[in-house]
Amino acid sequence: MRFFLLFLAAASLAGCGTQGPAGFSSAGTIDPQQFMAASSGAEASGYRIGPSDKLSLTVFQVEDLSFEEIFVDASGKLQLPLLGSVQAAGLTPAELSTDLERRLGERYLRNPRVSVSVSEAASQKITVDGAVMKPGVYEMRGRTTLLQAVAMAEGGTRIADLRKVAVFRSAEGRPMVAVFDLAAIRRGEAADPIVLGDDVVVVDTSRLSARYRDIIEVLPGLAVFAYL
Template identity: 50%
Template sequence: MHASAGLPSGAAAYAVMPAPRVGAQVADYRLGPLDVLSVTVFQEPDLSFDKLQVDASGNVSFPLIGTVHAQGKTASELSDDIAARLGKKYLVDPQVSVTVVSSVSQNVTVEGDVKEPGVYPVNGQSTLLQALAQAQSPTDVAKLDQVVIFRNIDGKRAGAVFNVKAIREGRAPDPQVLGGDVIVVGFDAVKGGFRDLLKTAPFFNLFRYF
């Protein structure tokens, strides 16, 4: 059987792995060690930084309030944490904005019919096309309608099939890629890499978890 058979495609695929929300700034991205952040405190230039790195322990050192734990939080959650701590003693209603400049804590694996298979960093909010570009794009023989993203969702492994040709032509959204995702391009690569797993593991629900 085709390894992608039974996995959701079309609209059902986007129900599992949606495109980024318009205007969302890495809303679902969880910060990790060595990520580089931009922190802005409104009208407080001495408390604003173009680049502030999360240390190996998952913390950032911030003026006035000292060590702030960042690992596992979203940028929005860290913004709220810094604002709350500044507001306790130092500022009245501080407005804090945190964005991800670059990430080394999250990676995506790209396999199959691409020119440079490998493991690549997810920089902030990334998409399928961006991940494929990091792998130097699919080969000439790649089956662009058989690109599968595998992801752990709620402790279960899920897969969804996307049509890269339709995405490139603007006929379908570009799905978001998260750290830990595995992207497999082309029928042969999918079959070779996941055939046994798909045959032996149970499926759950409409979304075909395994």
């Protein structure tokens, strides 16, 4: 619960100057289909490479510097020909691509073009709280859906309202929230969304503070992310 309270405190600071739902604006609403497409795995916007991630690295027209599979070591570095040890952990794939282009361009290649993608994310953390059997912080390995995240916490309690499961996340430094019907997802009546590292999942929104319950009530619909 401590992790969730810290998240909500940060969200409150970001929304400073508003008066609860009266200050809420849906102008930042994200289309659910757009969200589902954008969060389909490790290539989701803002993903930062971590130790033991498996990457695909391509240097255009230079096969000796290209790898279908290359692993970030435990210290967060890549071991590459010519360049040696290069820091990868903490960077997005785009940032790493830019860094490698700069390094190669300074000494070895003229106008190099580098593409980096994450083939498999080794581990990310997610917080599952609320009406679940074992609230806590869990390690995700690779692609993880909302159903799988809740299963990590051994599912909802007998009194949990699974029709209202909130997912809080930070996008470009701004807190966001969406509400999903986990019961409908289990029945196959709704898509099972991908959750991302550092998301906070709260089963049964009745357990949130009145301020956050009111904000959620004015969202334009279930499964729609909106800025807090």
